[in-house]
Amino acid sequence: MSEPRSPQPRVVILKTGTTYPTIREQAGDFEDWFVRGLSSALSLTVVNVEQGENPGQPSDWDGIVVTGSPAMVSERAAWSEATAAWLALAVDESVPVFGVCYGHQLLAHALGGQVGYHPDGRETGTRTVTLRPDAKADPLFRELPASFPAQLTHKQSVLRLPEGAVLLGHSDFEPHQAFRFGDCAWGVQFHPEFSDAVMTAYLRVQAPELTDENLDPEALLAAVEPAPAASSLLQRFSELVLNRRG
Template identity: 70%
Template sequence: MSQSNPRVVILKTGSTYPSIKEQFGDFDEWFVQGLSPGLDITVFDAEAGDLPQDPADWDGIVVTGSPAMVSDREPWSEQAAAWLAQAVQKAIPLLGVCYGHQLLAHALGGEVGYHPEGRESGTRCVELLHEAQDDPLFTGMPASFRAQLTHKQSVLRLPANAILLGRNEFEPHQAFRVGRLAWGVQFHPEFSEAVMKAYLGVQAPDLEREGFDPQAMRDSVTEAPEAAGLLERFSALVKKNTAD
């Protein structure tokens, strides 16, 4: 029966902290939970050099976050970037998250590096721009919504022809689209409230050194249903694109 379902590949670009993995599972599992059950999902470990053959073999592509840094240009990461560039060229629906967002931008000629103001972590607001109103993925979403975030690197410059869709006061490139069907989002639609709190717990010593108040950040974590709903939206888009 699964053969009639759209085929989606998750490119796993790393793993979460061991203590979080033990309690909540790993990145790919969170995406599987958030995506529609009506998809036939396969996970490839891109960090281990495991990539699918032709992007056109898939109806949709999701790229996870990673503790790695895109600017390090590790061989596995550069190979994955080249593969993503092919996927965009072939107009395969694609959603890159955090590292995946940055890798997509890098793959298409954008610039990725450390954010000049440091780390962004916790539950923050994302503001959608006018261009998101008729975007196939973001249409109908509220102009501002909460999202879970944790990153040190950012897309410093978008690829040519990319359309900026979302931002906030800290991060000017929270969401973009390139071509018809490829999106990058800096925020984490796959993070639950509990996972976000767990991240801030693990990061607490670093956060203190960087001048943050980790406990206040944990206390301010809330659910982010609109951001989380992006995975179901992407699932619906893949299904529609496959049916068309």
């Protein structure tokens, strides 16, 4: 006999890496920030796919969240490719998916898009995301302002969206900040789980590299601000999952 279904919708957080040690000591790790941002009405489970943990079948879950990672999708590590195939199956089975940064890129790769290094290098700090016209009808994005601040830190990007994907948002630097595939799979390049304090901590750790890359860490630090509209996407995704279960 199968186990009874949880009274709360079950959402798996696929952990695809870990943050810098100094940040982890002070503020927790990726999964902690997602748990903070998602609804407490969900039953959340963290599965560390980067360390080989098995998330079971996509149909075991009412929703799937994919974290960021210091890994690179283009390296095609075995665990990453296995997770990509699993995500493609989840999309086929219409399980809601929300991929962030690495998760956004991995979802695009899983569905036939192209991922690689951004030709102009790194994007980091608080930047402005501008929504495309299609976002006005999107279940997650339709109530967001036409442009809003978001926290970002990435070197790789979705260079080509999967065929049939709907582009929802861009920034001056990054043409593919958000997309939807089908009715219930989204990827966002920015970090809705980051607080401004976490973004500040990232920039401080990255400062020597940023200087080497001819970026100005002090100017980037001064420009950090809260990003409540971007962060609201975690609650909006939660509500979508809750409504589908309801």
